[in-house]
Amino acid sequence: MSLTRTVLLATALPLLLLCGNAAIAQSAPPPAWDQLTPAQREQLIGPVRERWNGADAQERGRMLEHARRWQSMTPAERAEARHGLHSWKQLPPDQREEARALYSKLRTLPEAEREALRERWKQMTPEQRRRWAADNPAPPRRESRGP
Known part of the structure; x- marks a missing residue:
């Protein structure tokens, strides 16, 4: 094996392993709520808290109603709602x-x-x-x- 090929393999192998690990990490399911760190939970909740605090009573009522409706939806209904919102944003x-x-x-x-x-x-x-x-x-x- 030539020196150039050896150097190339020695350099490329760790990069390939890193890419493979990144792909595995990306395909791993996200953790359950109880497994999130307090910082991760805050990242998720923070924007909702800001929106809630900035809303008037009527908007807060709408937010609660939307949350209630979302919780009552089946996974298929949620997927359809996401699709509809995506379509709306494209108009x-x-x-x-x-x-x-x-x-x-x-x-x-x-x-x-x-x-x-x-x-x-x-x-x-x-x-x-x-x-x-x-x-x-x-x-x-x-x-x-x-x-």
Whole structure:
């Protein structure tokens, strides 16, 4: 074996082992809550505490309701909720406003009218949707993270 090859193997082997250990560490499941250090727990809780302390009573009520609903969801429902939030974040601002207008209108309608509006919405062109949303604006948004 040549000296260059020996040096290369001697240098590369520890790097490969480190990469392998990093991959194993990344694939290992995260620890249970009881196994977290106090610092790790604080990292997780800190942002929620800050948001809670900065919220008014109405927002705190919404936060508690969201937590209650999240706890009652099945894993499949949680995955669907995450997917929906990811899809929402990918929407351009004008399409978000259209969706807000549509959903705020849907909340006020009886079920049969809701279904009719959904079907009509599916048939609309993008320009028709923009006009409809302009004619039926959503109420002003509260400061929040979601739709």
